[in-house]
Amino acid sequence: MLSIVIIGTGNVAHHLLKTFQKIKDVNVVQVFGRKQSNLVAFDNDVATTTDFGSLKKADMYLIAVSDDVISMVSGHLKDTDALVVHTSGSANLNEIQAKRKGVFYPLQTLSKDTAINFKEVPLCLEASNSEDLGVLNSIAAQLSDSVYSINSEKRKSLHLAAVFVNNFTNHFYHIANTICEKENLSFDILNPLIKETIKKVSELSPKLAQTGPAKRNDVITMQNHLDMLSNSIHKKIYQLVSESIRLTHEEKL
Amino acid sequence: MLSIVIIGTGNVAHHLLKTFQKIKDVNVVQVFGRKQSNLVAFDNDVATTTDFGSLKKADMYLIAVSDDVISMVSGHLKDTDALVVHTSGSANLNEIQAKRKGVFYPLQTLSKDTAINFKEVPLCLEASNSEDLGVLNSIAAQLSDSVYSINSEKRKSLHLAAVFVNNFTNHFYHIANTICEKENLSFDILNPLIKETIKKVSELSPKLAQTGPAKRNDVITMQNHLDMLSNSIHKKIYQLVSESIRLTHEEKL
Numbered sequence: 059m060l061s062i063v064i065i066g067t068g069n070v071a072h073h074l075l076k077t078f079q080k081i082k083d084v085n086v087v088q089v090f091g092r093k094q095s096n097l098v099a100f101d102n103d104v105a106t107t108t109d110f111g112s113l114k115k116a117d118m119y120l121i122a123v124s125d126d127v128i129s130m131v132s133g134h135l136k137d138t139d140a141l142v143v144h145t146s147g148s149a150n151l152n153e154i155q156a157k158r159k160g161v162f163y164p165l166q167t168l169s170k171d172t173a174i175n176f177k178e179v180p181l182c183l184e185a186s187n188s189e190d191l192g193v194l195n196s197i198a199a200q201l202s203d204s205v206y207s208i209n210s211e212k213r214k215s216l217h218l219a220a221v222f223v224n225n226f227t228n229h230f231y232h233i234a235n236t237i238c239e240k241e242n243l244s245f246d247i248l249n250p251l252i253k254e255t256i257k258k259v260s261e262l263s264p265k266l267a268q269t270g271p272a273k274r275n276d277v278i279t280m281q282n283h284l285d286m287l288s289n290s291i292h293k294k295i296y297q298l299v300s301e302s303i304r305l306t307h308e309e310k311l
Numbered sequence: 312m313l314s315i316v317i318i319g320t321g322n323v324a325h326h327l328l329k330t331f332q333k334i335k336d337v338n339v340v341q342v343f344g345r346k347q348s349n350l351v352a353f354d355n356d357v358a359t360t361t362d363f364g365s366l367k368k369a370d371m372y373l374i375a376v377s378d379d380v381i382s383m384v385s386g387h388l389k390d391t392d393a394l395v396v397h398t399s400g401s402a403n404l405n406e407i408q409a410k411r412k413g414v415f416y417p418l419q420t421l422s423k424d425t426a427i428n429f430k431e432v433p434l435c436l437e438a439s440n441s442e443d444l445g446v447l448n449s450i451a452a453q454l455s456d457s458v459y460s461i462n463s464e465k466r467k468s469l470h471l472a473a474v475f476v477n478n479f480t481n482h483f484y485h486i487a488n489t490i491c492e493k494e495n496l497s498f499d500i501l502n503p504l505i506k507e508t509i510k511k512v513s514e515l516s517p518k519l520a521q522t523g524p525a526k527r528n529d530v531i532t533m534q535n536h537l538d539m540l541s542n543s544i545h546k547k548i549y550q551l552v553s554e555s556i557r558l559t560h561e562e563k564l
Contacts, residue, residue, distance in 0.1 A: 270478030
C-alpha cells in the first residue's frame with residue numbers, strides 16, 4: 059500500500075484524488091490547500107490541512123499546483139525521504155527541491171465539472187532514478203492504458219502541442235459560439251463539422267486535411283469575414299491564422 | 312426526375328456528384344470545368360464540358376466554384392428558366408445572376424480523399440421563392456437528416472463560425488503536428504485530448520470548458536512555450552490567442 063499526500067486543490071488534484079480512491083494499492087492520506095475555502099470540497103473524502111508543518115508522513119507527495127509555485131512548495135519537502143512528484147506538463151523535473159523527484163503528468167484537459175475516464179488518459183512519467191520510475195509506473199498502469207516514460211524536454215513539447223489542440227481550439231469554439239449567439243443560431247449545428255474535423259486527421263495529415271478560404275487565398279470571403287467580426291482581437295486572430303494557413307500551403311512556412 | 316448540371320470540379324462538386332448519383336430522383340447530366348485536366352476525374356461517371364456554350368439543358372444548375380467567380384459564372388445562365396443554385400457558405404443569394412436563385416450549402420469540410428456520410432451533413436438552403444425552396448428541400452431531405460432554411464446573413468455567420476471550428480482548429484492540429492515531429496513524438500498521443508476537447512463542449516459551454524496556462528495567466532509557462540516556438544508566426548499566434556483567452560476570462564472581452 060502506497061500512501062500519498064496531494065498538495066493542491068485544483069482540477070488536477072480533484073481528479074487524481076477521485077481516481078486514486080478507486081484503486082486498491084494506493085491510499086490518499088491528506089490533501090493540502092493554501093485556503094480553507096478550497097478544501098471544503100475535499101473535507102468529506104479525506105483529511106485536509108492548510109499548514110505545511112502539519113503534512114502527514116507518506117510514501118509520496120504529489121504536487122498539483124501552478125507551475126510557478128512548484129519549486130517553492132517542494133522546498134517544504136526537501137528533507138523528506140519520500141518521493142516528491144509534480145503533475146505539470148511544462149515544469150522541469152529538477153524544479154522539485156527534494157531528494158527523490160518524479161513527474162506524473164496526465165495529458166488531458168481536466169475540469170471539476172466533467173467526469174473523465176482515466177483509462178484513456180495518457181500518463182507521462184519521469185523520475186530521477188529507475189526505481190522511482192518503477193513506483194510511478196506501477197501506479198500509472200492501474201489508472202490508465204496509456205503510460206509513457208517521457209523526459210522533461212519532450213514533455214514540454216507535448217504540453218505546448220496540447221495547448222494548441224485543446225486550449226486554443228476550445229477558445230475558437232468559444233469564438234464560434236459568440237458568433238452563433240449573435241445570430242440566434244444553435245452552436246449544435248456545428249457539431250457534425252467539429253466531429254468531422256477530428257475524424258479527418260485520423261485519416262489524413264492535418265496539412266492535407268486543410269480546407270477553407272485561407273487555404274484557397276479567397277480574399278473576398280476573408281474580407282467579408284473580417285467585416286463581420288466586431289471584436290478587434292478576434293479580427294486580429296482571423297488575419298493572423300489565415301496568413302499562417304496561406305503561408306503553410308504556399309510552402310513558405 | 313430532376314436533371315442537374317454541376318459547374319465546378321473542386322471538393323464540393325466531387326462530393327455532390329457522388330451523393331446525387333446515389334439517389335433516384337436526381338440525374339446529374341453534365342459537369343462543367345474550366346480546364347480539361349480537372350475533368351479527367353469525372354469523365355468516367357458523367358458527360359463533361361469546358362465550354363459554357365455547350366452546357367446541357369437541365370432543371371437545375373449547381374454552381375460549386377470559388378466565391379469570387381460565382382457571379383461571373385452565373386452570368387452565363389441569366390436567361391435560363393432553370394433554377395440556378397450556388398453551394399457557398401458566404402456568398403449572397405443575390406450574387407447569382409439568374410431569374411430563379413437558390414443556395415445549397417453543405418456545412419461540412421469536404422476533401423476529395425475523405426469519404427463522408429452525407430446523412431450527417433447539415434444542408435443550409437435558401438431560395439428566392441418558396442416553390443424553389445421546396446425543390447431544394449425535397450432533394451436535401453433525400454441526402455441528409457439535417458436540413459435548414461437559413462437566410463444569407465445567418466448562413467454567412469455560420470460559415471464564419473465554421474472557419475474557426477474547422478479551418479483554424481485544423482491548422483492548430485498542423486502546428487501541434489510540427490511540434491511533435493520535431494521531438495520524434497507521435498501525434499497520436501494527443502488523440503485522447505483532442506477527443507475530450509470536443510466531448511467537453513457537448514457538456515459545458517466552451518467558456519466553462521477552458522483550461523490551460525492562458526486562462527490561469529501562468530506567465531512563466533507561456534514564456535517557456537514562446538521560447539520553444541521557432542516559427543515567428545506561430546509565436547505571434549500563441550501570444551494573440553493567449554491574450555484573447557485571458558481577456559475573455561477576465562470578462563474584458
